[in-house]
Amino acid sequence: MNTSTTVLPGQPAAIAPDVHWVGALDPDLRQFDIILRTANGTSYNAYAVRGRDGVAVIDTVKAEFADDFFARLWACCKPAEIRAIVLNHLEPDHTGALPALLAAAPDARVYLSSAALRMLKGIVKDGIDESRLTVVDADTRVDLGGRTLRFLHTPYLHWPDTQCTWVEEDGLLFSGDVFGCHFCDERLFNDRVGDFRFSFDYYYQHIMRPFREHVLEALALIEALPIRLIAPAHGPVLRDAPRNYVQRYRQLASPLLTFEAGEHEKTLLVFYISAYGNTERMARAVRDGAEGVEGVRVSLYDLAGGDPAPFVDLIEEADGLMFGSPTINGDAVKPVWDLLSSLTLVKVKGKFGAAFGSFGWSGEAVRLIEDRLRGLKLRVPRTGVRVKLIPTDEELAECRALGRELAEHLVGRAQPLHIDFSAPGALTT
Amino acid sequence: MPKAQVTFEDIGVTVTVPAGTRLIEVSEKVGAGITYGCREGECGTCMMKIVSGGEHLASPSVLEDQVLKDNYAGAANRLGCQAQVLGGHIVVRPG
Numbered sequence: 001m002n003t004s005t006t007v008l009p010g011q012p013a014a015i016a017p018d019v020h021w022v023g024a025l026d027p028d029l030r031q032f033d034i035i036l037r038t039a040n041g042t043s044y045n046a047y048a049v050r051g052r053d054g055v056a057v058i059d060t061v062k063a064e065f066a067d068d069f070f071a072r073l074w075a076c077c078k079p080a081e082i083r084a085i086v087l088n089h090l091e092p093d094h095t096g097a098l099p100a101l102l103a104a105a106p107d108a109r110v111y112l113s114s115a116a117l118r119m120l121k122g123i124v125k126d127g128i129d130e131s132r133l134t135v136v137d138a139d140t141r142v143d144l145g146g147r148t149l150r151f152l153h154t155p156y157l158h159w160p161d162t163q164c165t166w167v168e169e170d171g172l173l174f175s176g177d178v179f180g181c182h183f184c185d186e187r188l189f190n191d192r193v194g195d196f197r198f199s200f201d202y203y204y205q206h207i208m209r210p211f212r213e214h215v216l217e218a219l220a221l222i223e224a225l226p227i228r229l230i231a232p233a234h235g236p237v238l239r240d241a242p243r244n245y246v247q248r249y250r251q252l253a254s255p256l257l258t259f260e261a262g263e264h265e266k267t268l269l270v271f272y273i274s275a276y277g278n279t280e281r282m283a284r285a286v287r288d289g290a291e292g293v294e295g296v297r298v299s300l301y302d303l304a305g306g307d308p309a310p311f312v313d314l315i316e317e318a319d320g321l322m323f324g325s326p327t328i329n330g331d332a333v334k335p336v337w338d339l340l341s342s343l344t345l346v347k348v349k350g351k352f353g354a355a356f357g358s359f360g361w362s363g364e365a366v367r368l369i370e371d372r373l374r375g376l377k378l379r380v381p382r383t384g385v386r387v388k389l390i391p392t393d394e395e396l397a398e399c400r401a402l403g404r405e406l407a408e409h410l411v412g413r414a415q416p417l418h419i420d421f422s423a424p425g426a427l428t429t
Numbered sequence: 430m431p432k433a434q435v436t437f438e439d440i441g442v443t444v445t446v447p448a449g450t451r452l453i454e455v456s457e458k459v460g461a462g463i464t465y466g467c468r469e470g471e472c473g474t475c476m477m478k479i480v481s482g483g484e485h486l487a488s489p490s491v492l493e494d495q496v497l498k499d500n501y502a503g504a505a506n507r508l509g510c511q512a513q514v515l516g517g518h519i520v521v522r523p524g
Contacts, residue, residue, distance in 0.1 A: 114499045118471060155500075160472060350462050350523060374457060377464035377474075381440040409440060416441045419459060422432045427446065427454050 007186040010071040015189075015237050016170055016229060018050040018147075022057070022072035024065035027184040036206055040199065041184035044069075044093055045233050047174060048076050049167060051144025054083030057108075058165055058174045059233055063096030070097065070104075079104045084142050086149065087112040088176035089162045090119045094233055099124055102132075111136050113153070116161035136163070152221050154178065156214040158207045164222070171228030177207060178218060179245050180232035191240035199235065200245070204252045210347055215253045222246055256313050265297045266410035269314060270403070272324030273303040273335050278358035278390055283324045285396040286356060289403030296320075296407040303335040308342040316346035320410045321378065322403070325357045325365040332357070332365035340372050353378035354406045356385040356399060363388070381409055433514040437461035438480055438522040446514065452477070452521065453510040462523035463509040473500040475509035482519035486512045 007013050012020035027041035044061035046069055055077045061069040082105035087095065090112075102110070102124065110128075112120065114135045120128060134140070142149040152164040157178050165174040181203040185193035208215050223246060230238040230245060238245050268290050272283035283300060290298045301311065315321060323340070325332040353376075355369035366384040373380050385402050387395045408414045421427045431448035435455065439462045444455050453475070456463045466474030473496045479486070486507060489497065493511045500506075509521075 114495070349464050374460075379440060379460050379462040381442065381460035414441045416443065418443045418445070420445045421450075421455060421458075422430070422445045422447055424430075424447075427450065427458070 007188050010068075010075065012048065012072040012076040013188055015047070015231060015239065016172060019167075019170070019172065020048045020072070020076045021188060021231070021237065022046050022048050022069060022076065024061045024068035025184050025186060026062070026065065029182070029184075032182055036182060036203070038182035038199070040182070040194075040196070042182035042234050043184050045180075045231065045235075045237070046073075046094075046097075047231055048073060049144065049147060049149070049172075050077065050081075051147035053143070053145030055081045056084035056086055056142065056144055056149060057082055057101065057105075058086045058231075059088055059094045059176070060097035060101055062093040066097035066100055070100070080107065082108040083144065084108060084149065085110045086142075086165050086174070087116055087120075087161075088165055088174060089159060089233060090116050090123055091159060091177075092123070094176075095123050099126070102128065108132070109134055111140070111142060111149070111151070113151075113155070113161050113163045115155060115159075116163075119159075119161055152218070154214070154218040154221065156211045157218055158211055164218075166225060171226050173222065173225065173227050173230045173242075175222075175230050175232045177233050178215075178222075179230050179238060179249065180234035181236075183235045185236065188237055189240070190236040190238045193236045196236060200248070201252065203234070204249065206345065208249075209252070209345055212253050212347055215249060219246065219250055219253065223250075255317055265295055266319040266407075267317065268296055268298045268320040268322065268403075268407055268410060269311075269318045270298065270300045270322045270324070271303050271311070271336070271339065272300070273326070273333055274324070274358075275326050275328070276358075278387065279324045279326050279356070281391055281396065282356050282358060282385065282387060282399045285391070285399035286322055286324070286403035289400030290407035292400075292404055293407035293411060293413070295411045298403075298407070303339060308339045311339055312342050312346055315343060315348065318351065320352040320354075320406055321348070321373070322354045322356065322406060323369050323373075324355070325369060327357060327359035327363045327365040330362055330364050332369050336365075336369065340369070340376070343376055349377035351378050352406055352409050353380050354382050354384055354402060356387075356402060358387045358389060358391065360389060379409075381414070382406060431516055433485060433516045434518040435514060436518070436520040437463075438520055448514065448516050450514050451510065452512045452514065456509055463521070464523070465510055468510050470496060470508055470511045473497075473508070476500055476502060476506050476524070477509045477512075478503075478522050478524050479505045479507055480520040480522055482517055483507070485515050485517035485519050487515055
């Protein structure tokens, strides 16, 4: 049995008395899930927790690393000893060895969240005996004999199914992807591995940030625990000052920018880009209209002069977003799409949005932007303004009305509207 | 044809629709803040609050009931993709 603090091939690594890391190292990985890069590979962390009456296995590994996982697992327990298989998260990098584990330990019960239950059929395609499954909640206890597993309902970190497992006697938190990072180092523990702070933050920014409100809900549960060690599903095991990482999540989940608007003010950001100044004139009219609404702070940005990243930070905190783009070759222009495609990093659901723009002959940009805003789950209550080439005074007045009406929505003063869709076919046109 | 009225409180829009319409068919059309994920009653993304008139909605299915429970829904919560209006006047808002 490996009792050193370096992971050895085929050997489990003790992280606490009778608790072992039985995961796998993937040092050569450079891109994860398409969206993440990693300079240090990653690890797929799985754990075996032994009690007097049996063993619980917490998560598994990516399918191609199943041999590593089983070599380590069978070095610290026999298949018949496994009483519990805990699934903190069903993403394939944690469930790749699950079908084989279910077959190897047929008497083990599976503990998972109710959202995971609905996903499990997509993971174990050849069927699973449903009598083996236990959907857990905050009251569920799994007594291993001297060690008790409890479960924290922490959904959307970063899938609907995610949960954490807590061993109350030892203060061990098996946190799933929370507090994880893509950083592979055979020295395993946070006080031994290389400096992984950037990987920890990068992982948060790309995986957890879109679910900030759920992070805050989870932190409310986690911060109350007397944690002695955090065992995440990727990256170093956090045994030295684990609460520092909880605190870091609290910092990362707090607004990045100091809020300069008044406490009761709403913020509206107007982004535009303009080839001949026409869309810019519309943007200024939109801003003028919005500024007439008390309680709304309006800001205007020319996308020709900015990178998406700082705008994304602004957008995360804003209440309303408007985008102005000319139409070139039947589309909105690239800087607009660059920004709109960056918004999956933050939560924009529920914000108010609108679009406007000048065009030469076809004018698709405004509708395409509106569709994207709806796709991002913004509210788009007002049809955008499209102007052929140079805006007239009347068309600029329309732009001012667009800005004013969206601003009125932000402060809850929009004029009530009644639409009749009761005629046959009205809903489908 | 029997009709129903639905008010989307967050944007101040009231629509008149044929009875039997599901809220998903109309809420996006008017830009209301109810947002959708799977659109099949599984993910819970479109959970919304019935402010009034809940009795004018068809009863939730077993699946909808389970998804609402999973998401710690209150008694006034329904899924926008599943809720079907039967008549009367219903007031809803996101959340």
